[in-house]
Each structure stands twice: as C-alpha cells, then as structure tokens.
Amino acid sequence: MVATAALVALGAAACSGGGDSGDSEDGEGKTLDVWIMQGTNPSADAFFEEVTTAFKEETGADLNVEFVEWGDAHDRFVTSIAGGTTPDVAETGTTWTPEFADAGALAPLDDFVAEAGLGDDLVAGLVEAGTYEEQLYGMPWYAGVRSLVYNTEIFEQAGVEPPTTWAEIESAAKAIKAEFPDKVAVAVPGDAEFTVYPWVWGAGGEVATLEGDTWTSGLDSPASQEGLSFWTGLAADGYSSAGATTWRETDVLDAFAQGNVGMAIMGSWTPGAIVEANADMEGKFAAVPIPGKDGGISPSVLGGSHLSMFNTTDDQDLAFAFIELMTTGEFATTWGEQAGYFPGQTSLLDETLQSTDPLVAPFAQQFVEGGASVPVSPNFGAVQAKATTGTMMQSILSGSEDVATASAKAAEEMTSLLNGGS
Amino acid sequence: MSSTMPVAAPAGTGPEPGYRGRRPLGRSLISRLRPWMLLTPALLVLAVLLLWPLVRVALFSLQDYGLKEIVSKESNWIGLDNFVEIFTSEQLWQVVLPNTVVFAVLSVACTVVFGTVVAVLLASLGRVWRTVVSSAIMAAWAMPAVTGTYVWVWIFDADRGVFNHVAQTLGLQDAPVNWFTERWSFYAIVLLNVVHHGFPFVAVTVLAGLLSVPNELLEAAEIDGAGPWRRFFSVIVPQLRQIFAVVIILSTIWDFKVFAQVYLMPGGSGTNREVLNLGVWSYTESFGQNRYGFGAAIAVLLTLLLLAITVVYVRTILKEDEL
Numbered sequence: 001m002v003a004t005a006a007l008v009a010l011g012a013a014a015c016s017g018g019g020d021s022g023d024s025e026d027g028e029g030k031t032l033d034v035w036i037m038q039g040t041n042p043s044a045d046a047f048f049e050e051v052t053t054a055f056k057e058e059t060g061a062d063l064n065v066e067f068v069e070w071g072d073a074h075d076r077f078v079t080s081i082a083g084g085t086t087p088d089v090a091e092t093g094t095t096w097t098p099e100f101a102d103a104g105a106l107a108p109l110d111d112f113v114a115e116a117g118l119g120d121d122l123v124a125g126l127v128e129a130g131t132y133e134e135q136l137y138g139m140p141w142y143a144g145v146r147s148l149v150y151n152t153e154i155f156e157q158a159g160v161e162p163p164t165t166w167a168e169i170e171s172a173a174k175a176i177k178a179e180f181p182d183k184v185a186v187a188v189p190g191d192a193e194f195t196v197y198p199w200v201w202g203a204g205g206e207v208a209t210l211e212g213d214t215w216t217s218g219l220d221s222p223a224s225q226e227g228l229s230f231w232t233g234l235a236a237d238g239y240s241s242a243g244a245t246t247w248r249e250t251d252v253l254d255a256f257a258q259g260n261v262g263m264a265i266m267g268s269w270t271p272g273a274i275v276e277a278n279a280d281m282e283g284k285f286a287a288v289p290i291p292g293k294d295g296g297i298s299p300s301v302l303g304g305s306h307l308s309m310f311n312t313t314d315d316q317d318l319a320f321a322f323i324e325l326m327t328t329g330e331f332a333t334t335w336g337e338q339a340g341y342f343p344g345q346t347s348l349l350d351e352t353l354q355s356t357d358p359l360v361a362p363f364a365q366q367f368v369e370g371g372a373s374v375p376v377s378p379n380f381g382a383v384q385a386k387a388t389t390g391t392m393m394q395s396i397l398s399g400s401e402d403v404a405t406a407s408a409k410a411a412e413e414m415t416s417l418l419n420g421g422s
Numbered sequence: 423m424s425s426t427m428p429v430a431a432p433a434g435t436g437p438e439p440g441y442r443g444r445r446p447l448g449r450s451l452i453s454r455l456r457p458w459m460l461l462t463p464a465l466l467v468l469a470v471l472l473l474w475p476l477v478r479v480a481l482f483s484l485q486d487y488g489l490k491e492i493v494s495k496e497s498n499w500i501g502l503d504n505f506v507e508i509f510t511s512e513q514l515w516q517v518v519l520p521n522t523v524v525f526a527v528l529s530v531a532c533t534v535v536f537g538t539v540v541a542v543l544l545a546s547l548g549r550v551w552r553t554v555v556s557s558a559i560m561a562a563w564a565m566p567a568v569t570g571t572y573v574w575v576w577i578f579d580a581d582r583g584v585f586n587h588v589a590q591t592l593g594l595q596d597a598p599v600n601w602f603t604e605r606w607s608f609y610a611i612v613l614l615n616v617v618h619h620g621f622p623f624v625a626v627t628v629l630a631g632l633l634s635v636p637n638e639l640l641e642a643a644e645i646d647g648a649g650p651w652r653r654f655f656s657v658i659v660p661q662l663r664q665i666f667a668v669v670i671i672l673s674t675i676w677d678f679k680v681f682a683q684v685y686l687m688p689g690g691s692g693t694n695r696e697v698l699n700l701g702v703w704s705y706t707e708s709f710g711q712n713r714y715g716f717g718a719a720i721a722v723l724l725t726l727l728l729l730a731i732t733v734v735y736v737r738t739i740l741k742e743d744e745l
Contacts, residue, residue, distance in 0.1 A: 074709070075709050078489060078492070078709065078712070081489065081492055081493055082492040082493075099489070099712075100489075102489070102490070103488075103489035103490050103492070103493045104490065104493045104494065105489075105493050184581075190689070190693065191688070191689065191693045241580065241581055241598065242580040242581070242597065242598045242599060242600040243579060243580030243581035243582075243598065243600055245580075245600045245602075245603050246580075246600060246602045246603065246688030246689045246693070246694075247688075255581070260581075381712075382710065382711045382712065385692070385706065385709075385710025385711055386692065386706070386710060386711065387691070387692040387693045390692070390693035391692070391693050391694070391695055393693075394603065394689060394693045394694055397603075398600070398603035398604070400603075417711075
C-alpha cells in the first residue's frame, strides 16, 4: 500500500512539473523558473531579491531562482533536457550554448532582440559565441577574461617589476624563487585549459581553425609548441610546484589567496574571491595583461555566460522580459560590478572600460585588446569534457611526455572531436 | 511470515457443500498465487526503479544515443557497434580493464584479509573494548566515500600534505612529490582509501561468524594438538565459508565499480588517462561526450563482468558445500 501510494505520488509529481499555463499577455499568477550558476557573484542572494521585486512590478509574475553549481550544471542540464524538466531561462556557459542549441533544447532569440532594439548594442564576442547556424540562442549577459595577477609584496621583496615580455616573466620567476625558495614563483596548473591557450596564441599558434566544414587543431604547430614549451618550461625549471601538475584553477586561487604564489593566470572575477578567502590579501596584489612574447598582449579567452531560453517555456514573452531585465541597464551593471565581470551590452561595457581601478583596468585592457574565443563549435564541450588540453599539460608537467609528443596527441584528439568523431 | 498462516486457515473453512469438488483446485491456485500477490507491490517498485532503468541501459547500449536523441526522443539503432568500438579500443585493454580488474583483485584481497585480522582481534577483546573498537571502525565505514576521498587527497597533497611533509622531514625525499601523477602511486592511494572504507564491514560480519563457532569444536581441536594457526584455518575458516562468500562477493561488486574514489582524485576525472577505470570511463564518455549509447555499453560490459564473476564464485562455493 505504502509503495503504491508512493508510486502514485511520484506519477502525480512528474505530471505537475512546469504546469504554469495561461494567458501570455499578463504574468499575474505565473512563475518563471530560472537557473543561475552559483559562486559568480558573492552577493547573489541580495541581488536576486531585488530582481524578483522588480520583475514582479514589471510583469506581475513570480521568479523562482535556483542556484546550480558549475561542476554539476552540465549534467543537470542534460538530465533535465532528457526529462523535459528544463527551467524557462538559464545561465549557460558560452561554450555550452551552441551544444544545447544543436540539441534543439533552446529557443532562438533574434526576433525578441530585434523587437527590443538591442541588436547593435551587444558585445560582438559574446554574440558570436551564442550564435549557432546563424541564429542567436544565447543572450550576452557577462564576460570575463584572464590576465596575469601577481602578489605585489612578493614582487617588491624580490625586487622585480611586473613583466611585459616572456623573458621578463622568466627572470621575475627566477628572482622570486631565489628570494622565496618555498613559494610558487609562477603557478603552471595542469588541469586548467584556459591558462594554456594564451601562450599558444601569444606565440602565434592557433587552438583550432575552421576551413569549410572541417576543424583542424593547431596545438602541435611549431608556433604553438614554442608557446607550450615556454609555459611548461617555467615548471620544468622549478618555478612552479610539483602539486601544480594536478591543480585546477580553484587550487591556484587557494594557493594565491594564502600568499604562496608570486604570479598566476587568473580571471577578472577572482580579486573578490581572493580577498574573501583571505582578508589579509587586500591591497597586496595587482594585475597586468598577459605579456606578449616580445611585448604587447597575449590573447586570452573571453569566457562568460549567456542567458538562454529553453523551448519548454510556456510563455516566451515573459521569459524574454526577464532576460532583458537582467542583461541590460542597471541590473547588468550591478551584476558586473559585484561579480568582477564585464557586461554583455556594448553601451554598458564602454562605461566599465573607463575605470581606473587597478584591479579592473588591466583586465579591461586585456578584454578589449587581447580577447579571443575558443573554437565556436557544438563539439567544443566534448573537447573540454575529454580534458584534451588538461591531459596534454599534465603529461608534459609530470615528465611522462615531451611537448612535441603530447601536443601532437592533443591536436589529433581535438581535431577528431571537433569534427564530431570520438 | 507466521502471521499469514492464521489468515490462510479460516479462508479454507466452512465452504458450501456444492463446491466440494472444485475446492482443492481453487485453493491450491490461490495459495500458489498468494505469495506473488503479497510480493506484487514490492516487485512493482523494483521493476520501476531497478529493472526498467537496467533494460533502458541495455537498449541505449545498442544505439548511438546523444543529446539530440534525448531531445527528440527518437531511437537510433546501430546494433553492436558500441561494443565493437569498446573491444577494439586500445584504451580498454591497456588501461581501463587492467586498472579495473587488478585493482579489484588487490582491494578485495586486502579488504578481506585485513577485515578478518581485525575481526580476530575484536573476538579476543572483552565486551566493553569490543564495543568501543567496533564503534570506532564503523565510523570509517559510515563516512561517505566523497569525504573519505578528500581526506586521503589531502594527506597525499604535494604541497601541503602530511605524507610529503613527513617523508621530507625524515629525509626520504628532497623535494615534494606529486603522488597523483603516476599510475601505481595513484592506485596505491585509491587502494588505501577503499580498504580503509571497506574493511569495517568485513570485520563486523566475520566477527559475528567467529562468535558463532562452537567453543567445543575449538576445544576438541586444541586437545587433539592443533595450534592457533591450524585451529584458525582448519576449524574456523571452513565454518565461516558462507560468510566469506558473502563478503567476498559484495566486496568484489563494490571494488569493481569504484567511481568517486578515482574520479575525485587529482587527475582522476580524465586529465590522467593512465588511471581511467571502467566506471570513470563510462561516466566521462556518457556525460562528457554526450555519448550515452557508448557509455551504456561500457556499463553493460561492467554488469556482465560482475555477473560472470558472481555466478562462478557462487557455483564454486555451492559445489564445495555439497562435497
């Protein structure tokens, strides 16, 4: 009996999901389900309280915001797509948007964007990442970029200046290691692909290029190998640490926040997290754009998020009303400031770029002058999930393979995955 | 079970005379069906929660099933292609299968031996200390695998770990070593983790068996001149054969499908291809590559492997009992 009752309850629960139907003109009595990634903005709770109030005022509908961990998010999206229980609107990482669009789970936004007159006011890099088969599926929300963050105390005591070329990175690392043998002069993490690509691009290499319908990875080109050799060479010379071979970006952040790292490639969103992890670090670190080989800037990935509308939503107008509220105007600015990201609306971005804050300006410069995109392909998610770049880095750093062998393997795998192979 | 008997008895009494001839047939049908009727709710729940997913996995394993198929809910049959790909994959024979099988054999052996040793120790303790020690080891069992894994990762961490610190202080190594990058040291840590997590179950189960061995048997053996080793292997172990069968089969099943203990270690989620096992391989292929069909085929393979091992083992045990 109990079991039967439980089954009935299960069935009833399954049927009642997403049942807020009705008139689409008025949001009264409706609830919009939204998934937002956790950890982007430390004051997200307060932020969404305000958004909920504003959304209720504007449309009369309630907002049900659920925070999802980045680490679980991809699986949760996939299982909810399978079960037809996707939210109405969700934050999707820029590399996921084409993948979900390709699967047919998202609704195109072009008409809504045109109607709202926003077409010309969206950041181009994010539009490109959110476009699949010439339709926009991801509304640009925010983006960040990684630059070179350094510990000013360590730099001062070692008597070095922030580097502007690769040779200067190496000499700075050498000086820091001499002064602080127990510290990590420069963190070269093995499981953090986005800290690798700047060196590939900086040396004139490519991660992957599209010709016709075929992707080719350039990770094993002579230029790419030169960049990889420089970056992993810093570890081989003992300026990184043995542990860093298996570090993810979160481990880099932890070590940096403890004051154990001289310099590292870190995101524009990390300063807040560093101070939050260790209040003593306040004012003791700064950033510069990632140096180019002989000066200038090495490009770095513009990573960010879209707001995407799932095609399971009952009320597309209501869903877009929320998307527009979030990605334009006051709320977009506030979110960017609180989270350390740049807004996805060009007019707002221009304001941010005027900033003279030493922890904003270098990232802004990198964003504008040294921003780049990973291959825009629905299959790039598979490359990330296969950890192609991480595998290459780890085998070089652990000494089990040299740069030439590891990069050749990685390039072969990436080419195959991007072209839909396995 | 006993409560069903009084219910059954009145049902057969006081029938009308006219039905006398048919009664035995109707009664035997009802009494034959009754256990099944009582089991039906439970079986239905099992069928929905266990059997149907199992069938689905088997069906997926014969398809090229990705995100597109999930959304469109269409089937995409490709026959045995997934299995062909698995069996022709170098990764399976050189990395995944050896990692899974060798690790399972080692960890089952270590868990059962260590658990039995602890059980013998517990059996020789007094009541109070036995309770104290067995509660202490049960804490290791009660700890979630995820938590336990992070503790071991922390112990062996290259920069801040206790192990490297001690080894360096003792002068055993000059610089910190990252123990997670090498296949053998990686699995040695997984082995420690799994044995630590699995031995309390063996210890407590074997202890229950040890306490049920009649003292007369042991005394008789002692009078006949059998030493402690002889008494253990010739008297106690044969008495505990069934218990060992259970703990070995369960440990084998658990240790074959270790997942969290590998996946959560640095490099274990895919950046170190040398340490993939069947469970992690299936997961990264399914959920990372959106190749649910291929992942399901790996899962089917793992299930069949476990079934085969269990059947062989159960048959051996039963045959020995008959002799």
